[in-house]
Amino acid sequence: MKIITLPKENFAEFVGHLCSFGEIHAPIKRGDRSFVFAPVKDASEIELDCVRTILPLKKYFFRPMEVMFNFCAGEGYEIPSEVTDKRIVVFGAHPCDIHGLNILDMVFNGRYVDTYYLARKSKAAIIGLDCIPDDLCFCRSTRTDFVDTGFDLFLSDIGDKYLVRVGTSLGDDMVRAAESLFYEVQKEDRDAYKRKSIERRESFKTEIQLQDLPGIMDLEYESQVWQDVGETCLSCGTCSMVCPTCYCYSVFDELDLDGSSGRRKRRWDCCLFKDYALVAGGHNFRAKRSSRVKNRYFHKQRGFVSLYGRPSCVGCGRCKAQCPSGIDIVDVITKLRSETRV
Amino acid sequence: MSSKPKIGIYGLTGCAGDQLVILNCEDELLDIVGATDIRSFPMAMSGGDENCPLDIVFIDGTVVQPKDEEMLKRLRERANLLIAVGTCAVWGGVPAMENKFSREEVKKRVYGPTGDLFKTITPQPLSSFVKVDLSISGCPIEKEQLLQAVASLLHGDLPRLPNYAVCTECKMAEYPCLLIEKGHLCLGPITVAGCKARCPSYGRPCIGCRGPVEEANISSEVRLLKEKGFTPSDIQNRLRTFAGAADSLQMESLKEGTNA
Structure with a gap:
């Protein structure tokens, strides 16, 4: 170089x-x-x-x-x-x-x-x-x-x-x-x-241990932590919008009044939205906020590791900095880990 | 004989601002008129047909007077699809702000002795009386959402309206968070999007004029506002301004972590 x-x-x-x-x-x-x-x-x-x-x-x-x-x-x-x-x-x-x-x-x-x-x-x-x-x-x-x-x-x-x-x-x-x-x-x-x-x-003041996190997340699948975060989370979508690696999007058509033209658009989507896992017939795979919060953490820290060999979180701190209700990813992960240690 | 859908546009008690938005679609009005058969629009034209069956009826305003209720029920009978237009029609709006007080007391305070000249009932949204097929909220409604709704309805479909919070659009547009940066009493996290965070774009907090987003987490919002130093009555007043009749916004009956 x-x-x-x-x-x-x-x-x-x-x-x-x-x-x-x-x-x-x-x-x-x-x-x-x-x-x-x-x-x-x-x-x-x-x-x-x-x-x-x-x-x-x-x-x-x-x-x-x-x-x-x-x-x-x-x-x-x-x-x-x-x-x-x-x-x-x-x-x-x-x-x-x-x-x-x-x-x-x-x-x-x-x-x-x-x-x-x-x-x-x-x-x-x-x-x-x-x-x-x-x-x-x-x-x-x-x-x-x-x-x-x-x-x-x-x-x-x-x-x-x-x-x-x-x-x-x-x-x-x-x-x-x-x-x-x-x-x-x-x-x-x-x-x-x-x-x-x-x-x-x-000069780094914040540190968390991530190496064995995928296993710990599987062990703590039923943890009370998810319920607690689900009660605090506003489902407002902020954390996904500001996340450097949230890449979900939703595709939809907008029609013109002439009845024959329009445009297909896409917009950023967020797995914390109620409609995210809603399917035809009205069934919602993640109807509860706690299950949606858990899914978001699992995707970043667990699923992505299986697919790509590393978590998709880059530690930028945006989700914490911008969360209106103050949810702190470091705090959530630390709690999950401490539950495992007890 | 026309195969175009027959449309009616009506207003109940309210400022008629949503009907005005329809009239303000200046560039698209000819397309709307070309694609539909507007049979009655009392605010904009005289000589409407008040008896024919309608394919779609658009209604703004709140049910406040007994005659509103009668008119609404009559329109429901006439129309195949009934669309609630604006926060008043969808949530009760400003007229339903003080539903905690008796009607007589409110009428006396607002109108004095002249209040005896007319009858009112507890202000309520259309859905308290009739089946509503589509709700387009906003105070007033967004022109783009209305046009999308009309285009979709003409195709025999329902439009896809945002079902997420104002925060999402606020962050998409990269406005600084007014809750975090300024400590304002912002209802962005619990208010349904569609306005592209217009107020935050001017540095003003969201006052909830579009009504609550589905499954709004009010208890978490109230908690975070209290932590910023707002009193329960500050919060209650803001929550009640536009959608006071919404069950999800009742502070007295707040359940911790609804649907957590």
Whole structure:
């Protein structure tokens, strides 16, 4: 892997160069203390210290709501051209965000290929940026605090410079387009990088043990914990919307008044919704909230491990940060574990 | 002789705001008129047919006066499908806000001596009196939902309306959470979506104007609002404003973790 450095005084100019690779999207402030990925014109708008945005990066590739195709009787159907046209450069993706996208890649580019997701993803450049965890981050526990693939460039703050890892040939093109801004790695850069890595590792305040969790979840299938969480959960859908790896969607048709045309759409779905497991005839496989909550945890921490060899949780802390009723995934898992120990 | 579905659009007691939304579908009105046979729409046209059988009747407003009840029952007899339009028709709306008090007392306080000139009954949604085939809530209703409903009904189908909370749309649009960030008394978690979180988009909390989402977890919502320092009467007043008649919103009879 090619590794170079970018002095911080060159950062703004580098961001200026990125425009030629697509519209730049980076974290900006929204509200009193929230952040969102949104288009930026120049480096000064970027909130480099943002810990987490409200929505993760999936919003760019797997839209909250999208038209899959327009249809008209007699004429057939047509996929909106917007799906494949636009190039974007996402700047400021944290390791957990990139892991989230890597997990979505596994799902959407697996047995059933999702062309909508892939068309948008293939037009996007991802530039990662290191972060300092807050007390909701538990990505060290999910092993997503560091990332090796899934980015074109990855910047790590090493003081007055960024250490830049080049992940793809597109990333290399970005560097070459602004070659004079970059420098070779020196000994002091290596030392600074290692020192910063240790500092970062030591700044994690939250940790949970996940290795043997699938087995414990099976053992604790009837645990009171699920009933308790079911009583607190509002079924409001927030945790799924903000989750980097929740990928369920619901497909429906909207008809026009002419009686012959319309559009097929899809929107983000959530397994906590009452209708999620409702089937024809009115039977609901998960009619109780506690069973829906349990299903969500099982899918993330148990089912996904069986299918893909790792949990789909990336430890970003969004579900805890955004839950109106304060449900804390770390707390839920800790309770399940302690029940097992007793 | 027309094969187009015969439609009636009526209002009971209320502000008629939902009928106004229908009239405000300016770009689509010609399509609606082209696809349907509007036999009666007293708010918009005179000379309607008040006796013919109807394929679909749209009704807004609350049953507040004895004549509302009579009219509603008569429309039910005439119509194949009866659609409740707006939060008043679906949940009782603002007229049902103070159902805890006697009608006589309310009438006296609001109208003084002139209150004796008319009769009222306890304000209730349409479903308290007749079978309702489809409910489109909102104060007022969303134009897009109405048009989707009409299009689906013309195809002999029922529309797919959101059956999830305002929070879902609020997060889809990436608005900061007003409960968490501002500590506002927001009813987003228990109110049915469809408005695309319009109030939170302006930094204002959801006041529940669309009525409760199915299986709303009111006890958890009340608990979290109390933790933020709101008094039971703050919460009760907000819950009662638009859907006071809804069983699920009665604080006195809150059961812990309903359907947990």
